[in-house]
Amino acid sequence: MSELTIKRRVMIPMRAGDVMAEFISFDGDDSGKEHIGIYFEGTQEKSEGQLPLVRLHSECLTGDVFGSGRCDCGEQLDEAIDRINEVGGYILYLRQEGRGIGLYAKLEAYALQDKGYDTYEANEMLHLPDDGRDFGIAADMLKALGVDTVRLLTNNPDKAKQLADNGINVAELVPTKVHVNQHNRLYLETKAKRKFHTLTFEPIK
Numbered sequence: 601m602s603e604l605t606i607k608r609r610v611m612i613p614m615r616a617g618d619v620m621a622e623f624i625s626f627d628g629d630d631s632g633k634e635h636i637g638i639y640f641e642g643t644q645e646k647s648e649g650q651l652p653l654v655r656l657h658s659e660c661l662t663g664d665v666f667g668s669g670r671c672d673c674g675e676q677l678d679e680a681i682d683r684i685n686e687v688g689g690y691i692l693y694l695r696q697e698g699r700g701i702g703l704y705a706k707l708e709a710y711a712l713q714d715k716g717y718d719t720y721e722a723n724e725m726l727h728l729p730d731d732g733r734d735f736g737i738a739a740d741m742l743k744a745l746g747v748d749t750v751r752l753l754t755n756n757p758d759k760a761k762q763l764a765d766n767g768i769n770v771a772e773l774v775p776t777k778v779h780v781n782q783h784n785r786l787y788l789e790t791k792a793k794r795k796f797h798t799l800t801f802e803p804i805k
C-alpha cells in the first residue's frame with residue numbers, strides 16, 4: 601500500500617443544514633474503492649487534549665440508504681452522525697459492502713440465510729470469507745488526516761485490533777447502542793457469539 605494523502609476537502613450540509621461535515625477524498629489507494637473520510641468539528645466545547653471520536657463504518661447500501669431491518673447499519677450510521685457531530689471526530693465510510701464481499705454476493709448470502717444459515721455460514725457456503733474486511737486502509741486514512749490516537753465507536757473488537765496493528769492508538773472503545781428489532785436479532789446475536797461483538801441484550805435461548 602502506498603502512502604495516502606488528502607486529495608480534497610469539501611463542506612456538505614446534512615440534515616437540512618443542522619449538521620455540517622467535511623467530506624474528504626484521498627490519493628494513493630490503489631484499490632480504487634473511493635473510501636471517504638467525513639470530519640465533524642463538534643458542536644460542544646472541547647476540553648484540552650480531547651481525542652476525536654472515530655467510527656469505521658462499512659458500507660451497507662440496504663441498511664445505510666434504505667433503512668433495511670435485516671441489520672443495524674442504518675441506525676448505527678445515524679447514531680454515529682449524531683454523536684460525532686456533538687463531540688467532534690471522523691466517520692471513515694469504508695466501501696466494504698457485505699463485509700467486503702459486495703452487494704450482489706450479500707444478497708446471495710441473504711437468500712441462504714432465509715434457508716436457515718447464519719450470517720457467517722452463508723458467506724462460507726458461497727466460498728467467500730466470513731469477514732473479508734481489512735481495516736488497515738482506515739489506519740492509513742487516519743495517518744493522512746494527522747490522527748494517531750482515537751476513541752473508537754464500535755462493538756467490534758477486531759476493528760480496534762486491526763487499527764492498533766497498523767499503528768493507531770485506540771485509547772478507548774466506545775460501544776454503539778444495540779439497535780435490535782424482530783428482523784435483525786439473530787444477526788446481532790450471531791455477531792456477539794462468533795465474533796465477540798460487545799452487544800449486551802438478552803440473548804435468544
Ligand SMILES: Nc1nc2c(ncn2[C@@H]2O[C@H](COP(=O)(O)OP(=O)(O)OP(=O)(O)O)[C@@H](O)[C@H]2O)c(=O)[nH]1
Binds near residue numbers: 658
Ligand atoms: N456478507 C454479509 N454482510 C453483511 C450482512 N449483514 C450486514 N452485512 C455487512 O456488514 C457490514 C457491517 O458489519 P457488521 O459486522 O454488521 O458490524 P461491524 O461494522 O463489524 O461492527 P460495529 O462497528 O459494531 O458496527 C456492512 O458492510 C454490511 O453490508 C450479512 O448478512 N452478510
Ligand SMILES: [Zn+2]
Binds near residue numbers: 660664671673674
Ligand atoms: Zn447492514
